[in-house]
Structure formats: C-alpha cells, structure tokens
Amino acid sequence: MTLALYRKWRPQTWDEVIGQDHVVDTLCNALKAERIVHAYLLAGPRGTGKTSAARLLAKTVNCLSEDPVQRPCGECEHCQALNEGRFLDLIEIDAASNTSVDDVRNLRDKINFLPNQGRYKVYIIDEVHMLSTAAFNALLKTLEEPPAHAIFVLATTEAHKIPATVTSRCQRHEFRRISIDEIIAQLKKMAQSEGIQAGDEAMELIARQATGSMRDAISLLDQLASTGKEITLGMAQDVLGTATSQSVLDLMDAVISKEAPAGFDQIHTTLDAGGDPRQFARQIVDYLRGLLLMNMGNKEQSKDTADVKLQMEKHADQLSVDKLLDLIRVFNHAAYEARASWQPALPLEMAFLEAIETTSAPVQIKEAPAQRAPERKTPAKAVKAAQKTQEPAIEVSPQDQEAMQSLNAAWGEIIKQVRRDNPKAYGLLNSTKSRYIKGNQVVLCFNSEIVKQLMEKEANLEIFRHILVQVLQKDLIVRCEVDSTKRNTIPPELGDDGMVAAAVRDLGAEIVDIQ
Amino acid sequence: MRGPYFIQFYTLSNWSLWAKIMHMEWGIAGHEWAVDLLREHVAQDRMRHAYLFTGSQGVGRRTLALRLAQALNCDQPPASGLPCLKCRSCEKIEHMTHPDLAIVEAERIGGTLKVDQVRELQRSLTLTPYEARYRVAILLRFEEAHPSAANALLKTLEEPPPKVILILTASSVEDLLPTVVSRCEVLRLRSLALNEVSQWLEDDWDIGSEEAGLLAHISSGIPGYALRLHKEPELMEKRAVWLEDHQRLISSGRVDRFAYIAPLIFTKNPSKTRTELRDRFLIWISLWRDVLHKAIGTSAPISNLDHAEVIAGLVEAFGEDNARSMVSALQRTLILIDKNVNARLAAEVLMLDLPYRKIDPPAGETHFQGQTG
Numbered sequence: 003m004t005l006a007l008y009r010k011w012r013p014q015t016w017d018e019v020i021g022q023d024h025v026v027d028t029l030c031n032a033l034k035a036e037r038i039v040h041a042y043l044l045a046g047p048r049g050t051g052k053t054s055a056a057r058l059l060a061k062t063v064n065c066l067s068e069d070p071v072q073r074p075c076g077e078c079e080h081c082q083a084l085n086e087g088r089f090l091d092l093i094e095i096d097a098a099s100n101t102s103v104d105d106v107r108n109l110r111d112k113i114n115f116l117p118n119q120g121r122y123k124v125y126i127i128d129e130v131h132m133l134s135t136a137a138f139n140a141l142l143k144t145l146e147e148p149p150a151h152a153i154f155v156l157a158t159t160e161a162h163k164i165p166a167t168v169t170s171r172c173q174r175h176e177f178r179r180i181s182i183d184e185i186i187a188q189l190k191k192m193a194q195s196e197g198i199q200a201g202d203e204a205m206e207l208i209a210r211q212a213t214g215s216m217r218d219a220i221s222l223l224d225q226l227a228s229t230g231k232e233i234t235l236g237m238a239q240d241v242l243g244t245a246t247s248q249s250v251l252d253l254m255d256a257v258i259s260k261e262a263p264a265g266f267d268q269i270h271t272t273l274d275a276g277g278d279p280r281q282f283a284r285q286i287v288d289y290l291r292g293l294l295l296m297n298m299g300n301k302e303q304s305k306d307t308a309d310v311k312l313q314m315e316k317h318a319d320q321l322s323v324d325k326l327l328d329l330i331r332v333f334n335h336a337a338y339e340a341r342a343s344w345q346p347a348l349p350l351e352m353a354f355l356e357a358i359e360t361t362s363a364p365v366q367i368k369e370a371p372a373q374r375a376p377e378r379k380t381p382a383k384a385v386k387a388a389q390k391t392q393e394p395a396i397e398v399s400p401q402d403q404e405a406m407q408s409l410n411a412a413w414g415e416i417i418k419q420v421r422r423d424n425p426k427a428y429g430l431l432n433s434t435k436s437r438y439i440k441g442n443q444v445v446l447c448f449n450s451e452i453v454k455q456l457m458e459k460e461a462n463l464e465i466f467r468h469i470l471v472q473v474l475q476k477d478l479i480v481r482c483e484v485d486s487t488k489r490n491t492i493p494p495e496l497g498d499d500g501m502v503a504a505a506v507r508d509l510g511a512e513i514v515d516i517q
Numbered sequence: 518m519r520g521p522y523f524i525q526f527y528t529l530s531n532w533s534l535w536a537k538i539m540h541m542e543w544g545i546a547g548h549e550w551a552v553d554l555l556r557e558h559v560a561q562d563r564m565r566h567a568y569l570f571t572g573s574q575g576v577g578r579r580t581l582a583l584r585l586a587q588a589l590n591c592d593q594p595p596a597s598g599l600p601c602l603k604c605r606s607c608e609k610i611e612h613m614t615h616p617d618l619a620i621v622e623a624e625r626i627g628g629t630l631k632v633d634q635v636r637e638l639q640r641s642l643t644l645t646p647y648e649a650r651y652r653v654a655i656l657l658r659f660e661e662a663h664p665s666a667a668n669a670l671l672k673t674l675e676e677p678p679p680k681v682i683l684i685l686t687a688s689s690v691e692d693l694l695p696t697v698v699s700r701c702e703v704l705r706l707r708s709l710a711l712n713e714v715s716q717w718l719e720d721d722w723d724i725g726s727e728e729a730g731l732l733a734h735i736s737s738g739i740p741g742y743a744l745r746l747h748k749e750p751e752l753m754e755k756r757a758v759w760l761e762d763h764q765r766l767i768s769s770g771r772v773d774r775f776a777y778i779a780p781l782i783f784t785k786n787p788s789k790t791r792t793e794l795r796d797r798f799l800i801w802i803s804l805w806r807d808v809l810h811k812a813i814g815t816s817a818p819i820s821n822l823d824h825a826e827v828i829a830g831l832v833e834a835f836g837e838d839n840a841r842s843m844v845s846a847l848q849r850t851l852i853l854i855d856k857n858v859n860a861r862l863a864a865e866v867l868m869l870d871l872p873y874r875k876i877d878p879p880a881g882e883t884h885f886q887g888q889t890g
Contacts, residue, residue, distance in 0.1 A: 004563050004564070006565055006566060009675075009676065047695075048696045049699050053675075096669075096672035098668035098670075099635075099636060099669045099672065099673075101669075128671075128672060129668055129671055129672065132669070159696055217699045218699045221700075221701075221702060221703075224565070224702070225702045228557060229553075230557070230561070240550065243705050262837075263813050263816075266813055266815035267816055267817070270815070276550075276707060280689070280691065338691065345803070346573060346707075352844065352848070501869065503873075504771055504869075504873065509771075
C-alpha cells in the first residue's frame with residue numbers, strides 16, 4: 003500500500019504551501035517576530051492547505067532551531083517527531099467525531115498540564131464546524147484565556163457555522179481557491195519528481211477539474227498515474243467522464259440550427275463513449291461562458307486553441323447575450339439541480355430541448371402551438387365546432403335585438419320579483435343557459451331536459467309571464483328549450499386536452515368569459 | 518503467477534478471449550476500465566486508502582467493491598490481482614460475513630446512515646486485521662449518510678489507520694460533501710452498452726437471447742436491474758399491468774384518473790405510498806421518453822421494446838410537445854415525491870397533466886361521465 007500522493011506531498015515548509023501567500027506571509031512574519039497568538043481560525047474551501055498550515059504552525063513554534071527565521075528547520079528532534087506524527091504536544095482533534103460537550107470538557111481538564119517536550123501544546127481542532135453548540139460554549143472560556151503554553155488552531159471548511167463568540171476570540175485567516183496556473187505548476191513539479199509522464203493538455207484538464215482544490219488535483223493525478231503509463235488527454239477524459247471539446251461544439255451546432263434529432267444523437271454518442279451527463283452539461287456551461295465572454299468583448303480571456311476559437315466566434319455571432327444567459331441557466335440546471343439517477347441522460351435531453359426553444363424567436367414559439375392545435379382534432383369535430391360558432395348569428399331581426407336588450411337590462415329586476423313570489427321558479431330561471439326573443443316569444447334555453455320540464459309547469463310559467471308583463475309592459479309567450487348546441491363547446495384555441503376542456507367535458511362547466 | 522490459465526489460453530492463441538477471461542475473473546458485467554485499474558492497483562500493491570464508486574442503482578457498485586475486497590484478501594489468487602472466488606476468504610466476503618470486512622449502510626434504502634454507525638466503524642478500524650491482509654470497510658449508499666455521519670468520517674477518510682481500505686458507494690458525486698469526494702479516488706461507473714448487458718445475461722445466466730435483449734433494453738444498460746427483472750418475474754408482470762393502466766388512463770376522464778390514484782395512497786404508511794407511486798411513474802417516464810425519442814426521430818434505442826406499437830400510437834396522438842411536457846411533468850413529480858411532499862397531491866396533479874385521447878366510446882358513455890362529474 004503506497005501513501006496517497008496528497009499525503010506524501012503535504013507541505014513540510016512554509017514555502018511549499020501553494021497559492022496562499024496572503025496567509026503564509028502574515029503567519030511567517032508573526033512567527034519570526036515571535037508574536038504568537040493563542041488561537042487561530044483557518045477557514046477556506048477543501049484542499050487549500052488548512053490542515054497543512056495548522057501542522058506547520060505547530061512545527062514552527064516547537065522547532066528547536068535557534069534562529070526564528072530558520073524555523074521549521076525540519077532536522078531537529080521535534081521537527082522529525084512531528085513529521086512522523088509522534089510528537090506528544092501536537093494534539094489533533096477530529097471535531098466531527100468528537101462533537102459533544104464531554105469531549106471539550108476532557109480537553110479542558112488536560113490543557114493545564116505543561117507540554118511534555120516542546121515549548122507549546124498545540125491543539126488542532128479540525129472540522130471544527132461540527133462541534134455542538136454546547137461544546138462551542140464550553141470551549142469559550144478556555145479559548146479566550148488558555149494557559150500560556152497552549153495554542154489553538156481551528157480549521158474548517160464552513161466558517162459560517164462557527165458562533166461569532168468563537169470567531170471573535172481567534173485570529174482568522176481565509177484560504178483561497180488555488181489558481182489553475184499554480185495547480186499546473188505544482189502538478190508538473192510532482193510529476194517530474196515522481197517519474198510520471200503526462201501531457202500538458204491532460205494536466206490542464208486535471209487542474210480545471212479540481213476547481214481550485216490542490217487535493218483534488220493531486221488525487222486525480224495519482225489515480226491516472228496508477229496505471230504506470232503516460233497520462234494522455236484521452237485517458238484523463240475517460241476517467242473523468244469528460245466529453246471531447248468537439249462533442250460540445252457539435253451539440254451547440256445542433257442547438258443553434260434547432261435540429262433536435264442531431265442533438266439527441268450527439269448526446270447519446272457522447273454518453274456511450276463514456277461521458278458523464280453532468281460533466282457534459284458542465285462543459286457546455288463552460289463553453290457558453292466562453293461565448294459570453296466573447297460577446298462582452300473579452301476575447302483574450304479564453305485560452306482555447308485557434309480553431310476552437312474560430313468556431314466559438316461563429317457561435318458567438320449567432321447568439322445574443324440574453325440567449326446565452328438563458329442557455330447557461332438551462333444547462334446549469336441540468337448539471338446541478340436534477341438529482342435524477344433513474345435516467346441519467348434525461349436532464350440533459352430536456353435541457354437541450356428547452357435550449358432549442360430558447361434560441362427560437364419568441365414570435366415563433368407562440369405560433370407553433372396555435373398551428374398544431376387544429377391538426378390534433380378529428381375532422382368531424384372541427385366541422386361541428388365551426389357550425390356551432392355560426393349559429394347565434396342567424397336570423398336576428400333588429401326589433402328582436404332591441405327587445406333582447408331591454409330584456410337583458412331588466413333581467414335582474416325580473417328574477418328579483420320572481421324570487422319574492424316563488425323562490426323555486428327563481429332557481430329555475432337562474433339556471434337558464436341563455437334566452438332570446440323571437441317575435442312575440444321569449445325563449446328560455448336550459449341545460450337539461452329535467453330543468454326544462456320543471457319550468458314548463460303551469461304555475462312557474464304563469465308567474466314568469468305575469469312579472470314580464472309588469473316589468474316590460476309586453477305580453478310575451480314563454481317557450482322553453484333544451485340548449486344542446488352550446489353545451490360542451492370547447493373553443494378551438496383551447497385545445498382538446500387542457501384543464502378547461504376537461505372541466506367542460508367531464509364536469510359540465512360553462513365558459514363565461516375568456517380573458 | 519498467471520500459471521495454468523495463461524498457458525491454456527496462450528495455446529488457444531486467442532488473445533481477445535484471454536482478455537475477456539481476465540475480466541470475467543472478477544465476475545462483473547462490464548466496467549472493464551474500472552476492473553483493469555483496480556486489478557493493477559492490487560497487483561502492484563499500489564492501493565489507495567479510499568475509493569468512491571458512483572453510478573446508478575444496480576450498475577454494479579457494490580459488486581465491484583466486494584470483488585476488490587476479495588482481490589485484496591484472496592488466499593490463493595490464481596494470478597496477482599485476481600480473486601479466486603472459491604477460497605474461504607472469498608466466500609466469506611461474498612456473503613459479507615468476513616471478520617475483517619465491515620459493511621456500513623442505512624437500515625433500508627432511503628433511510629439514513631447514522632453517525633453512531635460511523636463511530637462504531639472507526640473503533641473497529643483501529644484494530645489490526647484479524648485474519649486477512651487488509652481491513653476493508655464498505656460504506657454503501659453514502660449519499661444517505663446524515664451530514665454529521667459524513668463529517669465524522671472525514672478524518673478517517675483522509676488518514677485511516679494502516680492496513681485499512683475504505684470503499685464508498687454513492688449515486689453521484691454531487692450528492693456527497695465535496696470534502697468527502699476530494700479524499701477518495703473516484704470511479705464513475707456508467708451504464709453499459711445494451712449488447713454488453715444482453716451478452717452477459719445470455720452467458721452468465723443462461724437467458725434466451727430474445728429475453729436478454731428485451732431486459733437489456735428495459736434496464737437501459739443497468740445489469741443489476743435487468744437481472745432483478747429476470748429473477749423476479751412478478752416485476753415484469755407489474756410493469757405490463759402498469760403500462761396497461763397508463764393506456765387506460767390516457768383515455769379516461771378526470772374522475773377515473775383520481776379514482777386510480779386513491780387506492781395507492783396509504784395514509785398510515787407514507788413510504789409504501791411513495792414506493793407504489795414511484796415504481797409506476799418510473800415505468801411511465803421510460804415510456805414517455807421513448808415517445809419523445811420517436812417523435813423527434815432519434816436513432817437511440819427505445820427502452821420499452823415490447824411496447825413499440827403503444828409508443829407509435831402515442832407519438833401519433835400527441836406528438837413531440839406533449840411528450841416533452843409529459844416527461845418533465847413525470848420528472849418533476851418523481852423529484853417531488855422523493856422530497857416528501859404530499860404524495861396524493863403530487864400524483865393527482867400529474868393525473869391532470871396527463872394528456873387526453875378519445876377512443877370513440879359509445880355515445881351514452883361520455884354523456885354519463887359529464888353528469889357524474
């Protein structure tokens with residue numbers, strides 16, 4: 003069993019800590035001037051050197067070298083012991099496993115004893131964000147005024163989880179993500195001394211993949227090197243599940259030209275060749291970001307090869323900033339939000355379809371469904387619908403229309419009076435579907451035969467006629483009809499399968515108003 | 518060390534077969550690249566202290582982890598890096614009863630891996646191996662680990678005691694803490710090519726080529742699922758029933774659709790409700806995905822090979838737009854159900870989203886529906 007490279011290459015001197023000059027300089031100068039505080043808080047993303055810095059700190063304060071500038075010397079007894087992990091006064095606590103208040107009390111009981119060998123007892127509390135609230139509070143007094151020989155170093159990836167009362171008692175140092183160039187330089191240095199053959203492109207892919215974490219980068223290098231062969235770009239892509247940049251370009255072509263079959267096939271060839279769907283989506287987002295930079299006039303920022311750049315310019319011309327932002331949102335969603343593992347390719351496919359829609363002009367989107375809607379209907383139905391819509395327009399003379407208006411205006415008054423005399427008739431009248439006047443007849447249309455028959459009872463008709471005479475000063479004959487035409491009419495623009503259609507068809511709803 | 522096997526196959530001078538046998542020795546369907554890599558690690562004694570296998574359920578994560586443990590601890594390896602799968606150690610690991618093998622997982626699928634389990638593991642890992650060369654800890658479905666359990670493992674995962682190998686399995690890297698992932702060597706297992714699965718089913722399980730092909734399609738390249746479908750015929754029956762249900766629901770009104778959902782809801786047993794609904798919806802989403810693919814006209818193989826006519830019918834009736842909105846509706850519903858929303862509500866909303874196709878019923882029937890509604 004070999005030691006993983008990231009453990010083997012843990013920085014042993016301050017110079018070996020990469021990309022954290024702001025922290026290293028501050029700490030080194032303080033240590034040289036022997037201005038040591040009793041509590042440090044090291045915070046930052048994974049794999050940026052927090053634990054390493056904490057151990058270096060312990061080494062520096064306990065180094066036996068006479069000259070503070072030389073510390074840690076790496077040769078004295080204490081440095082050796084620290085390197086081998088057998089230094090008694092370095093107490094490294096895994097706060098994620100020892101979260102309880104009892105663990106902190108245990109620490110407090112022992113801290114008062116003088117160091118065994120060194121000048122200082124150094125307590126490294128790693129993953130400190132996992133301590134329970136009670137544990138944090140139990141630590142407060144000790145953290146504020148520990149014995150002169152004790153130094154606390156708290157390390158965490160999630161500084162926001164640490165109570166303010168703890169943060170304010172510590173000197174806080176923020177670690178940053180390491181830049182790609184720094185990672186590449188370090189990887190090259192390691193590859194050289196480990197005898198690993200690796201191409202520059204592969205190195206860059208590894209560094210990009212690591213997203214600023216040195217440990218991720220070294221792990222990947224380690225993994226790729228384990229076969230003992232030269233690390234090529236193809237091999238790195240295989241293990242990481244990244245697609246070739248050509249497949250990203252091809253997919254973007256399909257998005258721009260809106261060729262769904264071509265795009266789907268491209269997705270499948272990529273995944274069959276060993277691409278990881280999320281990884282692919284992330285690559286697309288990365289590429290789109292490049293296009294965005296181009297469109298904003300930052301051409302120089304992208305580091306791609308000349309022919310890829312040429313392609314990018316072509317794509318950048320065809321997509322506006324707004325569309326690019328939409329596309330980025332869509333593919334980003336596929337890369338991060340979907341937690342679907344039942345059909346790995348599905349989020350990507352849906353994102354692609356959405357992307358095609360996004361790239362079309364808004365006018366086209368609106369037109370498309372309208373054109374398709376009538377096609378879906380059976381011809382017979384379409385004809386029927388047309389007939390129905392024409393019917394009301396037939397045979398309405400001007401006099402009738404006038405009478406109609408007066409009836410409609412007085413309708414509220416009429417049914418109010420009916421209600422006073424006969425609530426039952428009022429209910430029936432209320433359920434009329436429509437009414438119209440034709441010559442000396444007033445026709446009431448009902449939804450169903452049952453209601454019609456009820457209304458046709460002599461008493462009901464009589465009272466209605468009576469009140470009509472009172473209100474309109476006209477004697478009209480009342481006729482009842484069942485209105486079968488208007489029932490279940492679904493306006494063609496609503497489609498056959500929507501909610502409204504279902505309500506009309508299944509639940510007997512009526513369309514009152516279309517807004 | 519390659520001994521008899523080497524000679525035997527060398528004389529056959531059939532190198533491709535030899536190469537195949539080498540993979541077969543791990544007894545795993547597909548994932549040649551992963552097996553090669555791990556075998557190389559074992560053979561050259563370049564083991565890492567922590568591995569993470571990711572992939573869909575049934576793709577072979579656990580099997581690969583067990584084989585790795587066997588390859589590490591086999592008493593009589595036929596060749597370096599190959600487990601014999603016959604010796605006592607191999608057998609005990611296969612049955613997960615080996616004293617130096619710790620399996621840690623949530624109490625059930627969809628449960629939670631608790632911090633106490635991790636602490637217990639940490640205690641046992643500090644002991645030297647009892648009889649094997651390595652103490653192997655396999656943490657299954659680590660995405661189910663409680664955040665505090667995942668955090669508790671961090672220090673162990675970074676610098677475990679000597680002679681300890683940790684193997685984690687998870688559905689995807691994104692479901693784990695980044696701090697966990699960065700401490701492991703990650704192997705992303707992917708679904709296999711369909712012919713790989715069907716070949717494996719034919720060779721290793723004596724399944725007829727027609728059935729094997731169908732199972733491979735239905736499982737969309739996930740060997741574990743394909744095998745489960747074969748071993749549990751009732752699953753296939755259920756699938757057929759659910760697909761029929763779907764056909765019926767497509768051409769029935771809202772009332773019937775809601776009536777279909779009602780008996781699937783167990784108010785006293787939410788997890789049963791979730792499984793009932795999820796299983797159905799998974800079948801349906803694969804159906805609609807096929808419809809979508811056919812409507813668009815891609816060359817990708819369809820999953821529901823045995824329902825090609827149904828799919829063609831749906832393509833004709835609804836077209837691409839409907840298929841797309843249906844796939845995303847199903848997807849959304851599945852995610853919601855996993856997120857523990859009101860399952861009944863989610864399912865009913867899905868029923869409303871389901872498109873409607875009239876299948877020329879007798880005139881009276883539609884009328885009747887309208888009235889009862």
